[in-house]
Amino acid sequence: MSTQTLTYALYVCLECGWIYDETLGMPERGIPPGTKWETLPDDFKCGDCDIQKRDTHMWQKLPV
Numbered sequence: 001m002s003t004q005t006l007t008y009a010l011y012v013c014l015e016c017g018w019i020y021d022e023t024l025g026m027p028e029r030g031i032p033p034g035t036k037w038e039t040l041p042d043d044f045k046c047g048d049c050d051i052q053k054r055d056t057h058m059w060q061k062l063p064v
Helices: none
Strands: 009-013 019-021 059-063
Antiparallel strands (some): 009 059
16 A cells, blocks of 8 residues: 655735635635645635636645
């Protein structure tokens, strides 16, 4: 049996500084903890300023 280490990241909105933490998700918006950025819908928006995920130049990935 192999063990797989899951890696998570933080995504920072470059417009306002809001952070999406994959380990926390956004339960208040129906996104459970552990939800990877890649699996969020393209119309996902920043929790503060509404920049959309598809505006990838506005998000920076930070490994944790």
